[in-house]
Amino acid sequence: MKAANLRARVRAEMTEEIKQVARRHLATDGADLSLRAVARDLGMASSAVYRYFASRDELLTALIIDAYDAVGQDAEQAAAAHEDPAEKWVAIGHAVRDWALANPHQWALIYGSPVPGYQAPRDTVVPATRVIFALAETIRLGLADGRIATVPPQPAGRFGEELVAIAEQFGPDVPAHLVGAGLYGFIHLCGAVSAELFGQLNNGIDDDRRGFFEWQMRATAAFAGLS
Amino acid sequence: MKAANLRARVRAEMTEEIKQVARRHLATDGADLSLRAVARDLGMASSAVYRYFASRDELLTALIIDAYDAVGQDAEQAAAAHEDPAEKWVAIGHAVRDWALANPHQWALIYGSPVPGYQAPRDTVVPATRVIFALAETIRLGLADGRIATVPPQPAGRFGEELVAIAEQFGPDVPAHLVGAGLYGFIHLCGAVSAELFGQLNNGIDDDRRGFFEWQMRATAAFAGLS
DNA sequence: GCTTTTGCAAGAGCAGTGCTCTCGTTGTGT
DNA sequence: ACACAACGAGAGCACTGCTCTTGCAAAAGC
Numbered sequence: 001m002k003a004a005n006l007r008a009r010v011r012a013e014m015t016e017e018i019k020q021v022a023r024r025h026l027a028t029d030g031a032d033l034s035l036r037a038v039a040r041d042l043g044m045a046s047s048a049v050y051r052y053f054a055s056r057d058e059l060l061t062a063l064i065i066d067a068y069d070a071v072g073q074d075a076e077q078a079a080a081a082h083e084d085p086a087e088k089w090v091a092i093g094h095a096v097r098d099w100a101l102a103n104p105h106q107w108a109l110i111y112g113s114p115v116p117g118y119q120a121p122r123d124t125v126v127p128a129t130r131v132i133f134a135l136a137e138t139i140r141l142g143l144a145d146g147r148i149a150t151v152p153p154q155p156a157g158r159f160g161e162e163l164v165a166i167a168e169q170f171g172p173d174v175p176a177h178l179v180g181a182g183l184y185g186f187i188h189l190c191g192a193v194s195a196e197l198f199g200q201l202n203n204g205i206d207d208d209r210r211g212f213f214e215w216q217m218r219a220t221a222a223f224a225g226l227s
Numbered sequence: 228m229k230a231a232n233l234r235a236r237v238r239a240e241m242t243e244e245i246k247q248v249a250r251r252h253l254a255t256d257g258a259d260l261s262l263r264a265v266a267r268d269l270g271m272a273s274s275a276v277y278r279y280f281a282s283r284d285e286l287l288t289a290l291i292i293d294a295y296d297a298v299g300q301d302a303e304q305a306a307a308a309h310e311d312p313a314e315k316w317v318a319i320g321h322a323v324r325d326w327a328l329a330n331p332h333q334w335a336l337i338y339g340s341p342v343p344g345y346q347a348p349r350d351t352v353v354p355a356t357r358v359i360f361a362l363a364e365t366i367r368l369g370l371a372d373g374r375i376a377t378v379p380p381q382p383a384g385r386f387g388e389e390l391v392a393i394a395e396q397f398g399p400d401v402p403a404h405l406v407g408a409g410l411y412g413f414i415h416l417c418g419a420v421s422a423e424l425f426g427q428l429n430n431g432i433d434d435d436r437r438g439f440f441e442w443q444m445r446a447t448a449a450f451a452g453l454s
Numbered sequence: 455g456c457t458t459t460t461g462c463a464a465g466a467g468c469a470g471t472g473c474t475c476t477c478g479t480t481g482t483g484t
Numbered sequence: 485a486c487a488c489a490a491c492g493a494g495a496g497c498a499c500t501g502c503t504c505t506t507g508c509a510a511a512a513g514c
Contacts, residue, residue, distance in 0.1 A: 007461080007510075031340060036500065045464045047503080056501060112340025113258060114425055125430065153449075155442055159435035166431060183431065184443055188411075190427065191418015198341055200417065203352065204393060204410065208386035215382055216411055222380075223446065234481070234490080263471065272493045274474080283472065 015052050018042065019062055026063070026105045033060065060109070065127050067106040071099045072130025079134050085142035086218075086226040092134050093189055093217035097210075100193045107197060111190050132186045136170060139182050139224055143174070148225035152181045181224035188220050242279050245269065246289055253290070253332045260287065287336070292354050294333040298326045299357025306361050312369035313445075313453040319361050320416055320444035324437075327420045334424060338417050359413045363397060366409050366451055370401070375452035379408045408451035415447050 021041050026033055035056050039046040053059040078095035079088045100107040142148050154177050163176035195201055196209055205212045248268050262283050266273040280286040305322035306315045327334040369375050381404050390403040422428055423436055432439045
């Protein structure tokens, strides 16, 4: 059974190697990942790859999960490195942006338009929440420390009830409007990074994009009452 | 020469028809537009399409320009339908969102991740600015009417100078921080629509997405001083 | 020990893609 | 009427995702 473990380990290594080469292809050749090209780089027949991933989409899904985890981990580490909630908030933003600038095609994979034959399996749901959870935890900390000064406008309407439902997942006494502000901040974070990465800022802000980004992050922090 | 006009007109009609069928394919089959499939639908050989578009990318570029113009026009009309700057602002947002919900794949084309062999030709630059110009014009109007109440935080650093440079294109006496707020609002608008369209809101805000969106738009309007 | 089952890799093959080239045809300007 | 440019169709190239069959080596059962 040691041999069996060996077999499983070799399989795990092979799986990881395929993902690694695929990531490299994604980074260099662009978004249209070719399974055959990956197989060629590994010196194996294209059909052999199907022993490890049932389809190209499944490979992409694996890459998506890894990407969510990678950017989520960076965000969590950045948050842990600061004491003040507002600084945590901004640090999360910079961490996400830095990761996206370093891995633009992986960013496009997770926060860009869904891939052609798009399908978001359940496996991606949990890793996808790490960044927004880091933001939410920052707000919760600020709230616990009495660091939340001003408050965003009260949500009115049915979506307010949905915010309440989300708030209850974070524990008692979390105001719905702060959940709204957290979601607002997350949306703006994704929007700002995507705008920079996808060329929406071209011929506008070309020099000090980091400064402009930080200005935006501080604005969203202030919207959540973190100053 | 009347015959020449006829030839040119037939060519224009054919070009438009190809784009129309391509848009339909984009809407139904998804993002991976197949030139051959479009040709089949038109009852022509795939090679004949190349008489009208030099490549698949060129077809996509044409669709991108049209999409920018379409959403831009909707935004401008929505703005024109209101008097109060804050209402103009929200109306622009809803117009853009409505268009995106009606044409999700076209939205992905212009504001999603760039297409695989991506290239943003110069032709797309001008149409791409219509939405943000509509937002900027709204701010300018509010400023002229003395409707700008509070102001966003002053941008500090090099990007502040870049904002000044942009502000000068809009005319004299336009404060840089308002340009920043306009860009901020545009980025959030794109982020909010993309988040909704690309599934980032799933298992969170599922019911009253319109309400949540409007709440966000009013927040960005307030950030620009429009209330 | 040997046999059977399983996991894996390779190759051929299918249907599809973007794109090029050639070859007739048809309409246009002189 | 003639030369020329525009056009459509077809064949073909290199590529893609994916399936199926074949052969081989490692694990499992007796």
